[in-house]
Amino acid sequence: MRYPQVPIANLRSKLGPFGQRYKNYIFLLLVTISLSLSLSIRACGKENILPTSSPVAQIQSIAQKRKPIELSLVSFSITKAAYTEIVPLFKEKWRREHNQEVKFRLSFAASSTQAKAVINGLPADVVHLALALDTNKIQKAGLIKPGWEKRVPNNGIVTQTVGAIVTRADNPKRVYTWLDLAKPGVSVITADPKTSGIARWNFLAFWGAVTQTGGTETEALDFVTKVFQNVKILATDAREATDLFLRQQEGDVLINYENELIVAKREGLAKDTVVVIPDINISIDNPIAVVDKYVDRRGSREVAEAFVKFLYTPEAQRAFAQVGFRPLDFQIAPELSGKFPRVTKLFTAEAFGGWNAIQEKFFKDEGLFDRIQAKIRAKRL
Structure with a gap:
């Protein structure tokens, strides 16, 4: 069925004065809707678009953060048992909090041998050595910035034994x-x-x-x-x-x-x-340090510093204690007090x-x- 087409002019004439009021009403309604949409778009833009980066840049940034990253740890020989326990704990924590996998490259040998290897080009992100003398050698070679021991708790000492x-x-x-x-x-x-x-x-x-x-x-x-x-x-x-x-x-x-x-x-x-x-x-005090030159070159500073910080947590210190290091954390010391013989004079x-x-x-x-x-x-x- 076809309906008859009524010209607009005829419709207006038939509606009379009411037609003019209807026309004004429609015009005001359209203006109101237009203003509302404009304000909504602006508000959404303020909430969801960062002024300093485009949406494409944001997507690329998220993708980069989720890309696996490698962390190289160089340490002295007898810490191997401890890191067998600690590394998986940190990897899981980092994955959970940052949605990123950390792949570790581990090296264990005599402390002075390790210091020499790092100085000669072994790209260590973190060094955990037997004595501060070896860490200082790496600093003197220009790989670690002075004051490394002040950037972490306990003057840089992360493990202690006798x-x-x-x-x-x-x-x-x-x-x-x-x-x-x-x-x-x-x-x-x-x-x-x-x-x-x-x-x-x-x-x-x-x-x-x-x-x-x-x-x-x-x-x-x-x-x-x-x-x-x-x-x-x-x-x-x-x-x-x-x-x-x-x-x-x-x-x-x-x-x-x-x-x-x-x-x-x-x-x-x-x-x-x-x-x-x-x-x-x-008191056999073993220091930890981030190797500044290598982490800046490799882009691994954030995860390296987070790993060093993690080693001071009760969780990591408890793992160190389980393989024989005396705990530095006073929170867990009481629960392990019976594990270690008392020393009356400690220098x-x-x-x-x-x-x-x-x-x-x-x-x-x-x-x-x-x-x-x-x-x-x-x-x-």
């Missing part, structure tokens, strides 16, 4: 203190201070056993010389020293980190041994003037350690 003496079952040589290591006929296994961080801590523990209890430096030199006369093998690092003693059955006594021996016992390697924690001991590297002074006096080429070794070799000829 020195330990390990003997064969029933302790047949009756070694209970550092001073007993100088007894004739005691075969000692320790690492080499020229390559290993633990070896330098061991040396300071021997030296401090005399000087921190009222003895003179002459007496300390005599005692430490006697200890190294009893050293059968100088291992490259802490892990090699442990393997020599536990797997290859070398020596009567092993000197190593407390946490290294806790891990060995957990793995069943030290079941026929006695672990002694001397009452007078050294630090500052008792010897700090690591620069220690290096200059004891471990530089032709320093005191080299002179002790030369004297021992001359005596054996």
